Amino acid sequence: AQKITQTQPGMFVQEKEAVTLDCTYDTSDQSYGLFWYKQPSSGEMIFLIYQGSYDEQNATEGRYSLNFQKARKSANLVISASQLGDSAMYFCAMRDPWQYDYKLSFGAGTTVTVRA
Amino acid sequence: NAGVTQTPKFQVLKTGQSMTLQCAQDMNHNSMYWYRQDPGMGLRLIYYSASEGTTDKGEVPNGYNVSRLNKREFSLRLESAAPSQTSVYFCASSEGRGPNEKLFFGSGTQLSVL
Numbered sequence: 001a002q003k004i005t006q007t008q009p010g011m012f013v014q015e016k017e018a019v020t021l022d023c024t025y026d027t028s029d030q031s032y033g034l035f036w037y038k039q040p041s042s043g044e045m046i047f048l049i050y051q052g053s054y055d056e057q058n059a060t061e062g063r064y065s066l067n068f069q070k071a072r073k074s075a076n077l078v079i080s081a082s083q084l085g086d087s088a089m090y091f092c093a094m095r096d097p098w099q100y101d102y103k104l105s106f107g108a109g110t111t112v113t114v115r116a
Numbered sequence: 117n118a119g120v121t122q123t124p125k126f127q128v129l130k131t132g133q134s135m136t137l138q139c140a141q142d143m144n145h146n147s148m149y150w151y152r153q154d155p156g157m158g159l160r161l162i163y164y165s166a167s168e169g170t171t172d173k174g175e176v177p178n179g180y181n182v183s184r185l186n187k188r189e190f191s192l193r194l195e196s197a198a199p200s201q202t203s204v205y206f207c208a209s210s211e212g213r214g215p216n217e218k219l220f221f222g223s224g225t226q227l228s229v230l
Contacts, residue, residue: 009156033215045206045221052216091158095215103149103174104219106158 004092004107012113013082020067021077021110023092029053033095034075035104036066040088048090051075079112087114118142122207122222129197129229137192137225139207147212148190149174149219150182152203159206165190166212197229 003026013019025034036048051059051066059066067076079086089111093104120141129135141148146167151159151174161174163182171182179201181193190209194201204226208219 004158006158031215035218043204043224045208045219047218047220050216050218093159103147103161103164105161105175106151108156108158 004094004105006092006107006110008110009108010111010113012115013079013086015084015114015116016081018078018080019082019086019112021079021090021092021112023075023077023107025073025075025092025094027073027094027096029096031096034066034068035093035095036064036075036077037091037093037106038088039091039109040085045091049077082112082114084114084116087112120207120209120220120222122205122225124225125223127225127227129194129227131198131229133197134193134195135197136194137205137207137227138189139191139222140189141207141209141220142188143209143211143220144187145209145211145220146187147210148184149208149210150180150190150192151206151208152176153206153224154203162192162205197227199229201227202229203227 005024032053034051038046049061049064063080065078089109091109092107123138149164150162165171165184168187183191207222210217
């Protein structure tokens with residue numbers, strides 16, 4: 001079974017600073033996909049970024065980037081220039097693409113609080 | 117732009133009562149999922165439907181049943197609610213055609229079982 005580990009239950013970051021959210025995963029497959037979702041206090045799940053295991057470059061989406069280290073099985077999310085609206089819970093998730101069902105397995109999440 | 121619609125948004129049940137959570141998507145997606153979210157445990161998959169006509173158990177299926185009514189709708193039923201089923205429930209969908217597809221989520225149902 002896939003296992004996603006997010007070791008930081010909560011983090012504080014100063015506005016305009018960068019923050020790194022850790023995510024490690026466990027899989028014996030060579031082909032897989034990694035996702036990050038944001039959940040603000042309103043509760044909805046918002047997709048942020050995707051990284052495929054065979055992608056040669058780290059994924060970036062605006063202020064979000066994914067620090068992918070395949071050998072270490074880590075997929076850390078970096079949020080640059082933090083804003084107050086970045087305060088939310090962040091989930092790392094993984095998919096085994098060889099499974100036909102395309103389901104995602106999620107980590108426990110990290111709560112980020114941005115201070116003014 | 118409805119996306120994934122879940123009803124109800126909030127529900128309070130007494131132990132032993134039954135209820136059905138409804139989910140519908142208007143994106144012509146093949147795959148649909150039910151997750152539950154509990155503090156410190158992230159989202160855990162209850163059941164999923166990879167395509168119309170199929171359903172499979174996820175990580176925590178006990179106490180739940182599902183029905184893929186048609187391509188649009190995927191319902192989750194609690195036959196005899198228990199306090200351990202107090203949680204936030206999310207329905208999600210995806211096209212089900214490629215490994216890089218994101219899931220689209222509904223807004224969630226907050227369920228309390230007393």
